Amino acid sequence: MAFKQVPQKFTAKINPLTIGEGADAITLGGENVLPFYSFDAAIDNAPKIGIEISDNGYAANIPGIAEFYAGAETLPEIAKKAAAAPGVDFLAISMEGAHPDNGDRPVDECAKLVSDIAAVVNIPIVIEGSRNVEKDAKLFEKLAEALQGKNVLFLSAREENYKSIAAAAGLAYSQKIGAESAVDINLAKQLNVLISQMGVKTDSVAMNLGSAAAGYGFEYVATTIDRVKSAALAQNDNMLQMPIVTPVASETWTVKESIVSEEDFPEWGSSEERGINMEIATAAACLAAGSNAVILRHPESVATVSKLIAALI
Amino acid sequence: MALKGLDIFKLTPKTNCKDCGNPTCMAFAMKVAQGAVALDKCPHMSDDVKAQLGDATAPPMKKIEVGSGDDKFTLGGETVLFRHDKTFVSKNLYAVAVCENGIDEKLPEILKVDYDRLGERMYVEFLYVMYRGDAAKFAETVQKAAAEGRGIILEVTDEEAAKAALAVAGDRVILSGANASNYAAFSKLATDAKAVLGVSGASLDELYDTVTALEKLGNKNLILDVAGETVKETFANAVQIRRAALKDNDRTFGYPSLVNLHKVAHGDAHLQTALAALFTLKYGSIIVMDGVSYAQALPLYGLRQNIYTDPQKPMKVEPGIYTLNGADENSVCVTTVDFALTYFVVSGELERSGVPLNLLISDAGGYSVLTAWAAGKLSANSIAKFFKEQEIESKIKSRTLVIPGKVAVLKGEIEEKLPGWTVVVAPNEAVELVKFFKEFVKA
Numbered sequence: 001m002a003f004k005q006v007p008q009k010f011t012a013k014i015n016p017l018t019i020g021e022g023a024d025a026i027t028l029g030g031e032n033v034l035p036f037y038s039f040d041a042a043i044d045n046a047p048k049i050g051i052e053i054s055d056n057g058y059a060a061n062i063p064g065i066a067e068f069y070a071g072a073e074t075l076p077e078i079a080k081k082a083a084a085a086p087g088v089d090f091l092a093i094s095m096e097g098a099h100p101d102n103g104d105r106p107v108d109e110c111a112k113l114v115s116d117i118a119a120v121v122n123i124p125i126v127i128e129g130s131r132n133v134e135k136d137a138k139l140f141e142k143l144a145e146a147l148q149g150k151n152v153l154f155l156s157a158r159e160e161n162y163k164s165i166a167a168a169a170g171l172a173y174s175q176k177i178g179a180e181s182a183v184d185i186n187l188a189k190q191l192n193v194l195i196s197q198m199g200v201k202t203d204s205v206a207m208n209l210g211s212a213a214a215g216y217g218f219e220y221v222a223t224t225i226d227r228v229k230s231a232a233l234a235q236n237d238n239m240l241q242m243p244i245v246t247p248v249a250s251e252t253w254t255v256k257e258s259i260v261s262e263e264d265f266p267e268w269g270s271s272e273e274r275g276i277n278m279e280i281a282t283a284a285a286c287l288a289a290g291s292n293a294v295i296l297r298h299p300e301s302v303a304t305v306s307k308l309i310a311a312l313i
Numbered sequence: 314m315a316l317k318g319l320d321i322f323k324l325t326p327k328t329n330c331k332d333c334g335n336p337t338c339m340a341f342a343m344k345v346a347q348g349a350v351a352l353d354k355c356p357h358m359s360d361d362v363k364a365q366l367g368d369a370t371a372p373p374m375k376k377i378e379v380g381s382g383d384d385k386f387t388l389g390g391e392t393v394l395f396r397h398d399k400t401f402v403s404k405n406l407y408a409v410a411v412c413e414n415g416i417d418e419k420l421p422e423i424l425k426v427d428y429d430r431l432g433e434r435m436y437v438e439f440l441y442v443m444y445r446g447d448a449a450k451f452a453e454t455v456q457k458a459a460a461e462g463r464g465i466i467l468e469v470t471d472e473e474a475a476k477a478a479l480a481v482a483g484d485r486v487i488l489s490g491a492n493a494s495n496y497a498a499f500s501k502l503a504t505d506a507k508a509v510l511g512v513s514g515a516s517l518d519e520l521y522d523t524v525t526a527l528e529k530l531g532n533k534n535l536i537l538d539v540a541g542e543t544v545k546e547t548f549a550n551a552v553q554i555r556r557a558a559l560k561d562n563d564r565t566f567g568y569p570s571l572v573n574l575h576k577v578a579h580g581d582a583h584l585q586t587a588l589a590a591l592f593t594l595k596y597g598s599i600i601v602m603d604g605v606s607y608a609q610a611l612p613l614y615g616l617r618q619n620i621y622t623d624p625q626k627p628m629k630v631e632p633g634i635y636t637l638n639g640a641d642e643n644s645v646c647v648t649t650v651d652f653a654l655t656y657f658v659v660s661g662e663l664e665r666s667g668v669p670l671n672l673l674i675s676d677a678g679g680y681s682v683l684t685a686w687a688a689g690k691l692s693a694n695s696i697a698k699f700f701k702e703q704e705i706e707s708k709i710k711s712r713t714l715v716i717p718g719k720v721a722v723l724k725g726e727i728e729e730k731l732p733g734w735t736v737v738v739a740p741n742e743a744v745e746l747v748k749f750f751k752e753f754v755k756a
Contacts, residue, residue, distance in 0.1 A: 003517045003520075003557070008560075036548060038545070039549040039553065101748070213612070214612040214615045214616035214619070215612060215614070215619060215657070216657050216661075217658075219622055222619070223395075226396075256661050256664060257611040259665070267425065269607050273606075274607070274611060277583070277586050277612050280586045280590070281586050281589070281590040281612035285590045288591045301583075304586075307587075311544035
């Protein structure tokens with residue numbers, strides 16, 4: 001008696017969301033099976049990997065990253081190097097320097113910086129906010145205008161500022177919107193409903209459900225993503241069928257395991273190696289739960305996660 | 314579940330005698346159907362009926378124990394595919410592969426990783442010893458491995474070599490070597506040695522047939538080697554086996570899995586980290602790696618601890634004084650709750666500030682700050698009680714206490730309960746702590 005396989009193919013599917021322009025455009029989502037369950041049905045669009053830089057450049061305190069970007073002086077040069085890293089699908093620019101407590105870079109200057117980057121980079125661009133809701137509202141309006149025609153994903157539309165971001169980026173300049181919520185399926189759904197009520201089509205929206213480093217409450221992340229995927233596929237909930245984009249690096253490169261020095265914890269070994277493994281393990285866990293894209297910083301992590309995806313699809 | 318409560322109820326004595334601890338036979342039958350109560354709690358059912366019902370009401374995935382006594386390892390026994398449906402019960406375990414000739418150089422590295430995280434010991438639980446043709450050498454290596462107090466997995470298909478190794482492997486041993494051609498002999502070997510039998514197959518069909526044959530021989534103490542030729546096939550096998558057991562009620566595949574990354578991702582440590590994370594979420598029971606360095610262990614064991622927490626029970630840290638950044642008795646005190654996530658986030662930020670601080674964790678029921686406050690578990694009284702129990706005032710000379718911004722309302726009350734102390738209110742969010750304490754020291 002042979003094993004009877006029961007494929008689990010859903011009639012509902014995750015919305016396909018295309019970002020970028022021309023030959024380098026990528027599509028997130030579109031699948032009608034659980035993550036990497038290609039034995040149930042073909043997965044057309046493999047999960048994608050973004051490499052993260054910021055308006056301030058790159059994380060120069062990490063030896064491997066500094067080495068990778070060596071020779072790149074200006075932001076466009078850094079962006080070009082990032083975009084050329086093996087395994088990269090899109091470029092994520094974190095606007096951390098625009099935060100009022102962290103340099104407060106003026107909106108116009110930010111617009112100039114990202115325009116200069118967009119002029120030299122062909123792969124799709126994802127913009128991450130400054131983590132200040134008021135500033136992001138003003139900032140994204142300007143950036144959406146500056147990046148017209150580039151089909152950019154603006155990742156950080158939150159409950160407090162989604163109105164101005166959806167109106168400017170989503171409606172006026174036809175960019176893509178990323179709805180950011182904090183690891184809670186109900187909040188995620190509510191924000192999607194609100195954004196769609198503004199007139200933004202649901203297939204122009206991605207979700208950032210929030211993240212955590214492995215060991216730091218990751219069970220909430222895994223369970224939220226699990227439940228969102230289950231609602232989207234099994235219950236055909238069209239307010240949760242947006243593809244999921246998870247910024248991983250910003251969580252993993254701040255935890256103790258990644259940052260304490262080897263002098264302080266000699267038995268733990270190289271801090272860079274710890275940081276890379278933390279980034280890889282967290283990214284792999286996000287993808288296993290159902291993220292359609294992850295955002296990473298270290299080129300070695302990008303290469304490894306790219307290998308993982310290639311091996312599974 | 315295959316059987317409904319009513320089907321079971323028909324076979325009960327229907328006397329409502331309460332001997333099983335339930336008010337009625339109907340209530341008992343419903344619980345049995347949910348898997349909440351074992352059938353043998355009813356003393357009045359005939360053996361015939363029990364046998365008839367036994368298979369149908371058995372849990373969909375067997376719980377397999379490696380060894381006996383206090384130091385045994387438990388695998389499987391899962392009832393759900395997703396932790397939010399109930400909880401996962403048996404955390405996945407790690408093994409490191411060693412060749413019959415390779416143990417001496419590998420062992421020190423393996424033993425190095427051994428630490429405590431939230432009261433759980435984090436170490437490589439199993440050594441996976443591979444037979445390469447020299448039975449004497451194999452047995453010698455197994456003996457060395459067993460002497461280190463870890464469980465042993467034997468990868469061997471040679472009967473004589475297996476027998477010699479089993480004799481020296483201790484009692485926490487998995488004999489991973491049964492396949493379609495040798496299963497009868499290996500089943501006997503494993504049963505005689507009280508070892509769990511690892512089964513593999515060239516395909517899921519072959520594996521399925523071999524397990525069916527082994528069960529016919531009466532051996533239900535199995536673990537399934539899910540490794541295929543590729544990573545993709547291995548993942549597909551792990552998912553399909555677990556799903557068949559838990560979703561489709563196919564008990565033939567209701568056994569724990571063995572995922573051999575040494576086989577499918579040999580020599581690539583970073584890829585193994587990624588795969589180990591994947592299989593921690595999706596259905597690996599034992600994960601075999603080339604090695605587990607601290608850099609790999611820290612995220613992987615942390616992830617495992619997260620995924621295998623019961624969603625109904627919050628993770629807690631021990632109440633007490635945690636000294637950060639070389640703090641001493643004169644360093645400022647900071648307090649927060651014992652919810653593990655809060656503790657990790659707060660202590661991480663405090664460490665990043667570089668300021669020497671005494672972090673005081675009181676018992677707040679494992680809740681987050683606001684929840685604990687709302688539930689009355691974090692109050693001026695609870696903090697004062699904690700100070701008394703831990704004799705803080707005799708251990709610490711500083712008289713400054715920083716409290717979470719979210720419970721700023723407690724400031725006055727705490728100052729009343731703790732005369733002589735200055736209470737300072739921290740920011741609302743942990744991310745603001747670094748800035749706060751850097752400026753706090755300057756002031």
